[in-house]
Amino acid sequence: MATLTPAAFYNRDDFHLGGSVGLLMRMALSSMRSEVDRRLAPHGLTHTQWLPLFKIASGEARNPLELARVMCVDPGAMTRNLARLEAKGLLNRVRSDQDRRCVQLEATEAGMAIAHEMWGVLADVLNLHLAGFEQAELDQLVSLLKRFIANGEALRQAPEPSIGEASE
Numbered sequence: 287m288a289t290l291t292p293a294a295f296y297n298r299d300d301f302h303l304g305g306s307v308g309l310l311m312r313m314a315l316s317s318m319r320s321e322v323d324r325r326l327a328p329h330g331l332t333h334t335q336w337l338p339l340f341k342i343a344s345g346e347a348r349n350p351l352e353l354a355r356v357m358c359v360d361p362g363a364m365t366r367n368l369a370r371l372e373a374k375g376l377l378n379r380v381r382s383d384q385d386r387r388c389v390q391l392e393a394t395e396a397g398m399a400i401a402h403e404m405w406g407v408l409a410d411v412l413n414l415h416l417a418g419f420e421q422a423e424l425d426q427l428v429s430l431l432k433r434f435i436a437n438g439e440a441l442r443q444a445p446e447p448s449i450g451e452a453s454e
Contacts, residue, residue: 290440318411325407329400343393343401
């Protein structure tokens with residue numbers, strides 16, 4: 287496992303939240319999420335509901351535990367959310383024939399129809415947020431974000447640092 291050598295872009299003595307790449311990414315994500323929520327409101331779906339439905343319909347998650355892990359949420363909260371989606375007729379929880387303890391998640395026909403619409407909404411919202419970008423800029427942004435995420439993955443694999451270790 288490779289050890290990351292930290293960059294020296296930020297330090298505690300002159301740290302300003304407004305210039306934080308973390309805050310800017312959060313603001314960008316919040317802007318996109320708000321617009322998607324606004325466009326999916328006629329379906330009675332918010333982010334906490336459309337995102338799991340999207341992940342189920344696209345095959346990213348097949349059971350409640352996998353979905354909770356992929357979305358980084360508590361399994362209990364996910365179970366309650368799935369119950370709401372099931373009550374709306376957008377997904378079914380199907381017990382396995384081999385092991386009755388295992389539950390598989392399936393989007394219903396209505397859920398798949400909304401998911402199909404979601405793909406268009408997500409594409410539209412992303413394209414609107416990327417207005418004025420050139421293809422090379424998008425490619426670079428995607429590459430940089432992938433690298434940033436890979437660094438985060440490496441951090442999760444590394445031993446726990448002591449408090450203040452990285453900034454001293």
